[in-house]
Amino acid sequence: MHIELNRGSSKSLPQQISDTLGQRITSGLLQPGIRLPSVRGLASSLKVSQVTVSKAYEELESHGHIICSQGKGCFVARRPLTPVEAGSAWQDGYDDFLPRAQLWRNFDYSAVQYPFHLAAIHSELLPLQYIGATMSSLVTGQPELMASYGNFQGDAELREVMCRHLQSRGVEVPSSDVMITSGSQQGIDLVARTFVGPGDTVYLEAPSYTGAIDVFAGRGAEMIFIPIDSEGMRLDVLTRLCDKRPPKLIYTNPTFQNPSGVTMSMTRRQRLLELARSYRCLIVEDDPFSDLYFHKPPPPPIKSMDKEGHVVYMKSFSKVIAPGCRIACVAAGGNILSRLIAAKSASDLGSPLLNQRAVLPFITRRYDAYTRQLRTALRGRMETAVKLLKRYAPPGVTCNVPEGGLNLWLQLPGAEGIGKLHARAEQAGISFLPGDVCYSGEVPSRHIRLCYSQMKEADMEKGLRLFLQLLTEHLRTDQLT
Amino acid sequence: MHIELNRGSSKSLPQQISDTLGQRITSGLLQPGIRLPSVRGLASSLKVSQVTVSKAYEELESHGHIICSQGKGCFVARRPLTPVEAGSAWQDGYDDFLPRAQLWRNFDYSAVQYPFHLAAIHSELLPLQYIGATMSSLVTGQPELMASYGNFQGDAELREVMCRHLQSRGVEVPSSDVMITSGSQQGIDLVARTFVGPGDTVYLEAPSYTGAIDVFAGRGAEMIFIPIDSEGMRLDVLTRLCDKRPPKLIYTNPTFQNPSGVTMSMTRRQRLLELARSYRCLIVEDDPFSDLYFHKPPPPPIKSMDKEGHVVYMKSFSKVIAPGCRIACVAAGGNILSRLIAAKSASDLGSPLLNQRAVLPFITRRYDAYTRQLRTALRGRMETAVKLLKRYAPPGVTCNVPEGGLNLWLQLPGAEGIGKLHARAEQAGISFLPGDVCYSGEVPSRHIRLCYSQMKEADMEKGLRLFLQLLTEHLRTDQLT
Structure with a gap:
């Protein structure tokens, strides 16, 4: 656990440690039941004396933030336990496969x-009136849409529309290569659960989209973060690292990157695709923002150059028109997509058909x-x-x-x-x-x-x-x- | 690979083998690119001569179902490859973590x-007119519902309603112990991804819900299927097996079981809960059908007796009122639920708020x-x-x-x-x-x-x-x- 200490501060070191930990506990970043590092361990990693850490822990205990017991160590406290909670104490020892604490979200x-x-x-x-009117007329005119599970791959007509849309952005794929997901978040999750396992190497930009980091961490991937500059991911660094640790997958958000805003240059897009070809790996190209440019259109998606199915391209539509509808599309080729469809079926049996149909006319007629x-x-x-x-x-x-x-x-x-x-x-x-x-x-x-x-x-x-x-x-x- | 052969049939053995395999291939159960067992291996496992298997494979090849090449073996064929598909051949070697072929679905x-x-x-x-009218008035009166990501745990008001509903069925939990999911399928998936890892032992009924089997298989669980009789899962068998392989999780569908229709007796429900307590494990109680009884109400859910958070209870509402809306609830206690909420956030950032609100008035006023x-x-x-x-x-x-x-x-x-x-x-x-x-x-x-x-x-x-x-x-x- 890293805690930034300011040795020049008027605030004592024990106080700085207990403030930081206290804040992490109340924010939920450190969850109830989590064990804090030992006094000795934390002292050594922070390069402070054990007395300093002990004082900090005493302070936290006096505020009820943590509970320490001789021999067992210190744990983040719950509220005083109700009888039910006391009975549920076994849960603390029940192993999980979650990545870092995400509860702040x-x-x-x-x-x-x-x-x-x-x-x-x-x-x-947002064009909510238009989409609302569509939805209204759908539930009145075709109420059976609310009864149907639809197709796991997504509504055929909507896939056709998305396919024409992608075409207008330079991405030429048949609608059989398109799948509908509940937002891009689900798309990333499906790729990770299908293709990423413990120890697999996943490269991302530093910084990257937090929701993607969580998903890959949850699969036990070895994540390697590649620095960016004004042209996006530093491919010189990536290439060097790939020699040592071949990528299973590269996750990128090449256009108006979230969070940095940087756009990957055309040259780097080409080089990234070449790198994926030579390592026979996938690129996940997450592209929520390419239609939201302020001056000139960004370079075409990496997917537009992909002839051999290395790129899984994701574009969220709901983000730009009606986030609550949770509709995104994933374009991928060959048996990469077939496997993603199988994962989608196990995940939720398909996205709600009504939501898919509700955005369809708007995307067809008004989106541009x-x-x-x-x-x-x-x-x-x-x-x-x-x-x-x-x-x-x-x-x-x-x-x-x-x-x-x-x-x-x-x-x-x-x-x-x-x-x-x-x-x-x-x-x-x-x-x-x-x-x-x-x-x-x-x-x-x-x-x-x-x-x-x-x-x-x-x-x-x-x-x-x-x-x-x-x-x-x-x-x-x-x-x- | 097991193929049932009927030695008394008028149809030759090679024909029986090629028919079965051909059907599996056209149905998608055997996917393009999958390698068939070697002639020798299949002959030995089916206890037939190698000539018989060779004939079967020749027959399949002549119909274009498979492609055989000297030294490499036989593979399920694709259609003739387009240049793009030929370029994508690398995908066949790209490892995945999918369980059995689910494409028949x-x-x-x-x-x-x-x-x-x-x-x-x-x-x-289904009451689609009522729910449609609600949805219509929501999109007109509160279009901002389509803009919102909502809360990862689910809409607070809907959780309150579900909580009162569960109460009327004997399940006393606060609404803070309830989470909304996109159907029970997602609930099962969230539990599996959070708590089940490779080699973990999961017990299920034989037969069980196919969607659950797929999900646990996808996590690499060791699944053990327990036979059922007229009182549901055979707890004598389960208890004996648990001694040897302690359960990480027990999945049950105790009421009008899918697919067998059997209902677990009250005594067995109690004993199952005791067993979970002594092994400190979770029970996933999947309960889509308990309101759909024909003569008398079924015994109360196992969850109704659970004081220590061993049961993750799932009830699908959309299944009974509007399947396309994909709304189910999960009731779980303590930090089991917190961890499931974290998984939900990584999975899809929360279920669509509009869909949640659309079913709310109906569940409140009309459901019973x-x-x-x-x-x-x-x-x-x-x-x-x-x-x-x-x-x-x-x-x-x-x-x-x-x-x-x-x-x-x-x-x-x-x-x-x-x-x-x-x-x-x-x-x-x-x-x-x-x-x-x-x-x-x-x-x-x-x-x-x-x-x-x-x-x-x-x-x-x-x-x-x-x-x-x-x-x-x-x-x-x-x-x-």
Whole structure:
């Protein structure tokens, strides 16, 4: 367990340790029942004395955060146990195959007034009336759609529509090579459960999409994070590493990358595909944002050059038009797709047919005109957000100017205290995504991700100003003392 | 690979082998690219001469079903390869973690006129107008529901409603112990991915729900199938086996079991729970049918006696009211549920909020009155089906008389030729579920499952008569020659 200590701080080291751990416990990142490192182990890894760690643990115990017992060690506490809970204590020893603690994602964000944490589009920008009207007429005219399990691969007509859509983006696949999933998250999950097993090497960008990291971690993959620069994933680094550890799979989000906003150049796209060919491995190309460019269209998808079925291409439609409908498409060839369909059937017996049909007419008739408008609206918000940052961000804080997508990726002067900033922001009704979750988690990140499209524009402005004020105070107190 | 041979048949042994394999190939059970056993290996396992197997393989090759090459062996053929497919040949060597071939489930059943294969309720019996009206008014009045990812655990209000519902069935859990999933299939999948790993022992009933078998197989579990009798799972057998191989998990479908229709007695329910307590393991209690009883209500769920969080209880609502909505609930306690929520978030970021809200008013206000009517309708269909069976089933075919649920479980005199019967039935527009998929697959099953509720009553009658005619002919030709 890594805890960033600031030896120049006016706050004592035991206090810094207990604050950090306390915050992780109350945030749910450290779950009840988890065993903390031994005093000796933590002291040695943090290079502090055992007395310092003991003091920190005593402090945590006095607040009821942890329970220590001679010989057994210290554990994250539950609330006082009810009789039922006491009876359920056996559960703590029941092994699981979950990756890192993800419960911070299950927070009740409904109390948050300024939600910057989730990369999403505010409902006032979405074509919900159109899709709602379609849905309304479907449930009236064809109520049997609600009775049907549909086809595991997805509705044939919708696959046809998606296939024509992909064609217009340079991806030529037959509709038999397309599968419908409940969002891209499920697509990534299906690929991982089908093709990634314990010890398999998966390469990702550093930083990467947190939902993908969780999924590959859950399969026991060896994840290797490749640094990025302005042209995307550093292929020189990747190539060198692949020699030592051949890839089972490479996960990339090449266009307006989540979270960094970077777009992979055409040259690198080609080289990445060549690399996949020579290692006979899969590329998962996760592409939620390519229609959301602000200046010029991004390079065509890697999939457009793929002649031998190395690329599993994923495009979420619901993200851009109606996130609650959970409709994405996966394009893959040959028996890679057949196996993914088998996995889909075991996973949920197919996506709801009604939801598939509800987005179909919109994608057919309106999608392109709609995304033209949406791009303008998003660009406006992005520019407002960047303007505010330029004016109000404290010194040492930098930020990309995105060419597309939904996110800002801020870099702070240091990684210290981001947990505390998160807690403070939450008290003020503001949420953001801590950069930590976009990496392997071994080294604390000094980044945070803010989404500029999840609120009404006026709220976003107000929330961002407020956040920048908090950030200024935070850096003044925690950084510069 | 096991092939049932009938040495008394007028059909030659090579022909029997090539027919069986040919059927498995065209049905998708043997997928393109799969390598067949060597001539020597198959000859030895079937106890026939190598010449017999060679002849069978030649026959298959002459029909284009397989491709044999000197030294490499025989493989299930694809269609003639296009250049793209030829380039994708690397995919055949790309390892996956899929269990048995499930592609038979992805058949295009739309051409089937009499679908008996899927345990489902025909749309004319479902309250689709009510749910459709709710959905219509939701998309008009609260279009933002289509924009929201909702909460990973599920909508709080719906969890509250489900919790009161469970209470009325004897299951007392707080709504914080309830999670919403996209059908019970997803619930089983989440439990498996969270708690079952390679080599873990999972006990199931023999026969069991095919979707559960697939999921546990996909995790690399050691599945042990426990025989059932009229009181459900044989606990004497289970107890004996648990001594040797302690269970990680026990999967049961205790009420109107799918596929056998058997209900576990109260005594066995209690003993099963005690067994789980002493082995500190989980029981997955999958309970889709308990509201669909024909005479008297079944015993209360095992979950109703569970004080220490050993039971993960699953109840599908969409199955009974609107299968296409894919809404089920999972009730589990303590940190078993927390971990399942984490798995849900990685799996699909939560079930569509609109679908959750669409079923909410119906479950609150109409569910109980509706299921009263539904029971009467289903019982009528079951009685019609049983009457037809008594009158027209050929000698040697027996069938249970279900006390509830949606299925008939037929036992044929032998397992031979069920694949062929399936193919013949399909040509006649009739589908059924071969019993094989409800077992481990090592021994061929002589059962088939027919669902009596998936069609209009008149169609069911007509289809069943037709099927029984086919069955009579089938047994006359294949069995008694």
